[in-house]
Amino acid sequence: MQSDSNFVFVLFGGTGDLSMRKILPALFEAHRAGMLNPAGRIVCVAREAWDQGAYRRWVEEHVKPHVSKDGLDDAVWRSFLERMQYVGLDLGRAEDFVLLRDTLAQYDGTRVFYLATGPKLFVPICRALSDVGLNQNARIVLEKPLGYDLKSSNAINDAVGEIFQEEQIYRIDHYLGKEPVQNLLALRFSNVLFEPLWRREWVESIQITIAEELGVEARGDFYDNTGALRDMVQNHLLQLLSIVTMEPPHSMDSDSVRDEKLRVLRALKPIDERDISRVAVRGQYHAGVIRGAAVPAYATEPGVRPDSTTETFVALKVEIDNWRWAGVPFFLRTGKRLADRVAEIVVNFRTVPHSALGANALRAGANRLVIRLQPNESIRLYCLAKQPGEGMNLASVHLDLAFDQFFKEGQMEAYQRLLLDVIHGRLALFVRRDEQEAAWRWVEPILNAWASGTSKPKPYAAGTWGPAASSAMLAQHGTCWLEEEN
Known part of the structure; x- marks a missing residue:
């Protein structure tokens, strides 16, 4: 079923192993099944200074082996690549985030920032996004591990929480x-x-x-x-x-489910x-x-x-x-x-x-x-x-x-379900901060x-x-x- 939710999915770590094996294959399967809004766009961000052709060749080589070959159609694959845009970005250069902001300004829809990076980069990326005003009308997805212990986890959550509201933060656990x-x-x-x-x-x-x-x-x-x-x-x-x-929640809304898990x-x-x-x-x-x-x-x-x-x-x-x-x-x-x-x-x-x-x-x-x-x-x-x-x-x-x-x-793979939930704004299957602290x-x-x-x-x-x-x-x-x- 096609989604009415328009989106711009921004993938930090866009050349990394997790992106190649899990995230982009999951987005492709959702695309192939017609579950993504046709206007939705995928912007992949990494430090390599590549043009669009070089990045698409990288995706062809490293993503395609991880998608189902059943009914794999060249036209569908090409239409998926056409959703994608690559932005080379140095995290230490503020002007690169200005370029990212200008790139995203071309597209309508909710912005999803997926941080498929090491946890030490979570806070610098979030602060840089905030500096150019990209923390509004946005959702941020954080991969585990979130910290090394309770103290470091709280430090990351405190810093990210100064930039994004809790309802904007999606701490993913693919299980x-x-x-x-x-x-x-x-x-x-x-x-x-x-x-x-x-x-x-x-x-x-x-x-x-x-x-x-x-x-x-x-x-x-x-x-x-x-x-x-x-x-x-x-x-x-x-x-x-x-x-x-957990005890039966009174409904399947996000806080009801997560309240019971927290207990x-x-x-x-x-x-x-x-x-x-x-x-x-x-x-x-x-x-x-x-x-x-x-x-x-x-x-x-x-x-x-x-x-x-x-x-x-x-x-x-x-x-x-x-x-x-x-x-x-x-x-x-x-x-x-x-x-x-x-x-x-x-x-x-x-x-x-x-x-x-x-x-x-x-x-x-x-x-x-x-x-x-x-x-x-x-x-x-x-x-x-x-x-x-x-x-x-x-x-x-x-x-x-x-x-x-x-x-x-x-069947829908775990990452496919969770990425669609982020796009639709459904938080029930994501970890709330108080759960993580407990x-x-x-x-x-x-x-x-x-x-x-x-x-x-x-x-x-x-x-x-x-x-x-x-x-x-x-x-x-x-x-x-x-x-x-x-």
């Missing part, structure tokens, strides 16, 4: 745009079947995993100063946790530094084999210090101190160079209190809901059923909602304890599921990670 996350909200709040079960009386534990096969690739310098806790837990995992556990983040049980070794596991990958190929140890990756103690793996036991979830353990896990690329939420329901059908009906995990976010997005409900034949023998069966099979229309405040004791140097990351071989201590932590609660059970 919130994934189809199964949206369907989780629909599943919980539109079906009377699930709501009575979504509480401590019926849920035994919940696991949230974001696992990657890749290492740090070309991001060694960045990652070695960041680590998995800052890169994944403080944002993606805590946001998913808040979506899974969850504020209800996270604080972690005492003395307990961190019991509820938090950090690891670092060593050399190993993934899908038959040898991969190097983290400490030998380009840009990584040989004596680095940066964690590439984190597993946490989390508790929520509120009426609905008190006493339920939540296990969060993320890591690089793991055995598989998978992101999923696993809701383990309690066993029946008594079974007339034998001990098999009392086994853990008999009833569970598995929400797969990647690579194949789906929702699967497991239950027990009688096997055909003589006797009352039970087997695990599942009911599937496989989106690609049930819905014939193509998340940083909760992780800080872990950051401080690990920074003290009293312990080092536990080693794990690339191609495995992380340190054994991660499994041991769950075993203390009589459970295990999903792949260990299977």
Whole structure:
């Protein structure tokens, strides 16, 4: 459906990896689907002194491989390139921002400034935009990580908040745009079947995993100063946790949804530094084999210090101190160079209190809901059923909602959904400042304890599921990670 919202989308970092792999492919898919106003324009900004032809050749080479080849039409691709204009810009030259302002003056519509840059450039860019009057009738999109800790995050938010109002600021977390996350909200709040079960009386534990096969690739310098806790837990995992556990909002407007997520983040049980070794596991990958190929140890990756103690793996036991979830353990896990690329939420329901059908009906995990976010997005409900034949023998069966099979229309990628939400001015799937502060405040004791140097990351071989201590932590609660059970 074509949008009536006219826009000018200004992409800082317009030659960078994120722009090439995610942002411009998402805008192309929206363009191909007819979801963008025909008058909307995309202005890409970077420091290279290129003309329009050089930039379009760069896009042809680096963006086209990341778009779907199904029905890819040369005329549609050319019409997408015609939306684009390139502006070479030196952040240190005020006159370059005057040139940008004059370029944007040619176009009508809401201005969207997407900062696909490092966080140290957020404030200088925002101030330069303000100096030439480009902070009015505008929206600003900030990529993570937003800061290094609570103090630095607040410093960035304070500075950006002096230039843009909170309702103009879109802090993006692409996991919130994934189809199964949206369907989780629909599943919980539109079906009377699930709501009575979504509480401590019926849920035994919940696991949230974001696992990657890749290492740090070309991001060694960045990652070695960041680590998995800052890169994944403080944002993606805590946001998913808040979506899974929040109370029903009175509506789906932006502040109603974000108010409920904030209540969850504020209800996270604080972690005492003395307990961190019991509820938090950090690891670092060593050399190993993934899908038959040898991969190097983290400490030998380009840009990584040989004596680095940066964690590439984190597993946490989390508790929520509120009426609905008190006493339920939540296990969060993320890591690089793991055995598989998978992101999923696993809701383990309690066993029946008594079974007339034998001990098999009392086994853990008999009833569970598995929400797969990647690579194949789906929702699967497991239950027990009688096997055909003589006797009352039970087997695990599942009911599937496989989106690609049930819905014939193509799925919308996370970045595509979120970019359209920015253009339309919808804030519900973006992180509000008070949410971000609550998340940083909760992780800080872990950051401080690990920074003290009293312990080092536990080693794990690339191609495995992380340190054994991660499994041991769950075993203390009589459970295990999903792949260990299977």
